[in-house]
Amino acid sequence: MPPQNIHVIVRIRPLNAQEKKSKKIKRAIKVVRTGVDDRDLDLSPNRVPGAGGLVQVELPNDVRLPTVNSTKKSNGKIDKTYKQYHPAVAFPPSSTQQEVFHSSNLPSLINHSMNGYRTTFFAYGQTGAGKTFTVLGEDKKPGLLFRAVNYLFKSTKLKSENEKMKFTIRLSAIELYNEQCFDLLTTGHARMKPLQVREHNKQGYYVDRLTGIRCINVNQCIHTIKGAVRQRTVGGHQMNARSSRSHLMITLYVDGTYLASTGASTFGRITIVDLAGSERLKDTRSGNVKESGFINKSLYTLGKVINGIAKNGGTLLPGTTRRHNQNIPFRESVLTKLLVQSLGGENMCAMCACVSPGNHVTGETVRTLGFAMMVKGIMNHPSIHIDEQEKLVTDLKKEIEKLKRENIQLKHMVIEVSQEASLASTKSGAQNHLGLVSEIDHLVGGTGTKVLQNGGDGDDDGEEYFQFDDDFEEEEEENNISYDDEYDEEEGEEEKINFPTISSRYNEPSPSPSPPISPISSAPSSPHSPSLFPTAPSPMKSNIDTSQRVVQLKAMLTEAKMQFQSDGNEIHPHILQLENELEDLQKELQLSAQLAGLGVSLEDSGEDPDGKQQRALEAMIAATMSTAAGDGDGDGDIDGDGESDGESDEEEKYSEQQYYSEGSGSIPSSPITPNPNNNSNVSNTSGRSNPFNWDESQGEGENWRNMWENSLRILADVDEGDAAAKLKQLELLERGGVNLFGDSKKKTTTKKTKTKKKNRRK
Numbered sequence: 001m002p003p004q005n006i007h008v009i010v011r012i013r014p015l016n017a018q019e020k021k022s023k024k025i026k027r028a029i030k031v032v033r034t035g036v037d038d039r040d041l042d043l044s045p046n047r048v049p050g051a052g053g054l055v056q057v058e059l060p061n062d063v064r065l066p067t068v069n070s071t072k073k074s075n076g077k078i079d080k081t082y083k084q085y086h087p088a089v090a091f092p093p094s095s096t097q098q099e100v101f102h103s104s105n106l107p108s109l110i111n112h113s114m115n116g117y118r119t120t121f122f123a124y125g126q127t128g129a130g131k132t133f134t135v136l137g138e139d140k141k142p143g144l145l146f147r148a149v150n151y152l153f154k155s156t157k158l159k160s161e162n163e164k165m166k167f168t169i170r171l172s173a174i175e176l177y178n179e180q181c182f183d184l185l186t187t188g189h190a191r192m193k194p195l196q197v198r199e200h201n202k203q204g205y206y207v208d209r210l211t212g213i214r215c216i217n218v219n220q221c222i223h224t225i226k227g228a229v230r231q232r233t234v235g236g237h238q239m240n241a242r243s244s245r246s247h248l249m250i251t252l253y254v255d256g257t258y259l260a261s262t263g264a265s266t267f268g269r270i271t272i273v274d275l276a277g278s279e280r281l282k283d284t285r286s287g288n289v290k291e292s293g294f295i296n297k298s299l300y301t302l303g304k305v306i307n308g309i310a311k312n313g314g315t316l317l318p319g320t321t322r323r324h325n326q327n328i329p330f331r332e333s334v335l336t337k338l339l340v341q342s343l344g345g346e347n348m349c350a351m352c353a354c355v356s357p358g359n360h361v362t363g364e365t366v367r368t369l370g371f372a373m374m375v376k377g378i379m380n381h382p383s384i385h386i387d388e389q390e391k392l393v394t395d396l397k398k399e400i401e402k403l404k405r406e407n408i409q410l411k412h413m414v415i416e417v418s419q420e421a422s423l424a425s426t427k428s429g430a431q432n433h434l435g436l437v438s439e440i441d442h443l444v445g446g447t448g449t450k451v452l453q454n455g456g457d458g459d460d461d462g463e464e465y466f467q468f469d470d471d472f473e474e475e476e477e478e479n480n481i482s483y484d485d486e487y488d489e490e491e492g493e494e495e496k497i498n499f500p501t502i503s504s505r506y507n508e509p510s511p512s513p514s515p516p517i518s519p520i521s522s523a524p525s526s527p528h529s530p531s532l533f534p535t536a537p538s539p540m541k542s543n544i545d546t547s548q549r550v551v552q553l554k555a556m557l558t559e560a561k562m563q564f565q566s567d568g569n570e571i572h573p574h575i576l577q578l579e580n581e582l583e584d585l586q587k588e589l590q591l592s593a594q595l596a597g598l599g600v601s602l603e604d605s606g607e608d609p610d611g612k613q614q615r616a617l618e619a620m621i622a623a624t625m626s627t628a629a630g631d632g633d634g635d636g637d638i639d640g641d642g643e644s645d646g647e648s649d650e651e652e653k654y655s656e657q658q659y660y661s662e663g664s665g666s667i668p669s670s671p672i673t674p675n676p677n678n679n680s681n682v683s684n685t686s687g688r689s690n691p692f693n694w695d696e697s698q699g700e701g702e703n704w705r706n707m708w709e710n711s712l713r714i715l716a717d718v719d720e721g722d723a724a725a726k727l728k729q730l731e732l733l734e735r736g737g738v739n740l741f742g743d744s745k746k747k748t749t750t751k752k753t754k755t756k757k758k759n760r761r762k
């Protein structure tokens, strides 16, 4: 809140009966302009009434003041001399209590006290000028204090409803008598015991051990105040039958707590002061000189403080008043100690200068009004009072809640990042894909699962993982050796050794056995004739299930591989190998599906007593596999060892017997780049062309179809009726739009294929 001047109003009491009777006493003061307008009837919270009052005091002829106005007689001589004053509002003698309350800024002060400001309203003036009447009033004319109490309770009720606040109002009442502070809310011995006025480094001066009574409602509060006022020291003298012999200070502590939002508490106050009146002993003829002396002393000190503050530029200097305001004698009186924050300090303040109307006290009236104008020039710096510790606690609670929320979010982020890091890291990534690798290994008949079980200890550390890699390489070699050993034992049965690894998968129980999709032939396998595709309850279903799983695994593997790569990790050779093996497996499954779809099953081998049909199929499959896994350079050197991979004695034997002309001896190494040696049509026993003669001018699928047609024609030569039927079936399927020979992709040489070739060579 910006600095603001002390709000000064002037009230002129009416002439009392005695004064009216006196022929010597005349009205010497009048209100030229009240400063009250229609807006002053509006008690809006922050309305500060007073458009600027004007009071004019007629001075006695013997009084000469610096700035006066005068009227002159017709002869040019001065008739009357006036002194004018400009309070915020001037109240003539006819003003009612209610008008004064409404047009004072007391409602505004009360509103500010509910917001946490400390405010002071004090009545100042000569004894008998109407201070007590203005503050306390009479039974039927309650003064501003009781109106303020009424207004405070109504306002807190309204504010608590509108702003979800809870207010607590407490009351204290003291009198400063003979420079001592007495608690008016106590009785007996306590009432007579003066209280200490102490100084707090932040709160300023305060009355120690002062009683505070909580006020529940207006009536209780007013009743309490009246009880306190009854204990005030009063005495009669010449100028006032019930003259206040002490300064009365009634304070209403307005503690507000915001129930919603911040929960902060405000600690406002409204202190209403009825000062004892300045008096001249010769006028009052008071018998208690000491009492009058203290009154005058405190008022005199108040005057000096006001004067000192005015010299200070109208305000207290910042910082501690003790050190920085040495020229302001506020410590010389208890009154000024307790009022100092209202006079140029942090409190909001208003003053009502009460004056008597008669010309017999013009001197005191001029002095009061002069004092009022000096007070009017004092600038206060109102500051709101919120419990700093409580506000700090509230702010910290909010901060803690905010941090808790952030912490939860961060924890989630950490978990996510950890999971990503775990997946991306070579160690954890591999272990996350352990199941995947294991399944692929198992599917392709490899040993990955076993290796993982042997090499991985389940600990989540990279060292174990790399240990696992080393183990795997060793195991892989052992398995290769194992294959070789197995092959050696079954010498000459190359395909029989290699293919069972594949066909064994068909022995796995199908999760949901179902009839073959299009079984053309499902004859039981012959125990006397080794089959490439041993009997399975539902080979087609198993085949399809496996194919789907292979596709899924391949996608998962590709994803894992991309994850590794995107995170900058080196792709482990095992992953690459598994990827190649999956592709091999896909090709093999495709072939088996095509065979099954065509009804070309080795279950028919029972009708092939000499084994020609079977050997023809096996040779075709082997050729197809070799083609699919070709090295791509057309030289037949699939494993890159510089030798033609078609030089196996067994393969040459098959070629010579079944398909190829003498001396060719080579299986087409690549469907894309045909072996020039095999590019010409090669006669077989039926005089048909080489079935593996790949024609680049045709599509890949067309080449495959031709190859199969040729194969079936060869078979038809062996068993014309059955093979011819199968060929017709093929044609029907093709004609029906069934694409049995989708595009095949060029393959890279795989380690497993190389192993097969090595085995073949052996």
Ligand SMILES: Nc1ncnc2c1ncn2[C@@H]1O[C@H](COP(=O)(O)OP(=O)(O)OP(=O)(O)O)[C@@H](O)[C@H]1O
Residues within 6 Å of the ligand: 012, 013, 014, 016, 093, 125, 126, 127, 128, 129, 130, 131, 132, 133, 134, 240, 242, 243, 244, 245, 275, 276, 277, 278, 354
């Ligand atoms: N505005 C007023 N209207 C009617 N009567 C008033 C008014 N002001 C004061 N009086 C009467 O004048 C008398 C003196 O008033 P009051 O006691 O309030 O003076 P005071 O300034 O408090 O004097 P003191 O300093 O001695 O206590 C009282 O009888 C009071 O009723």
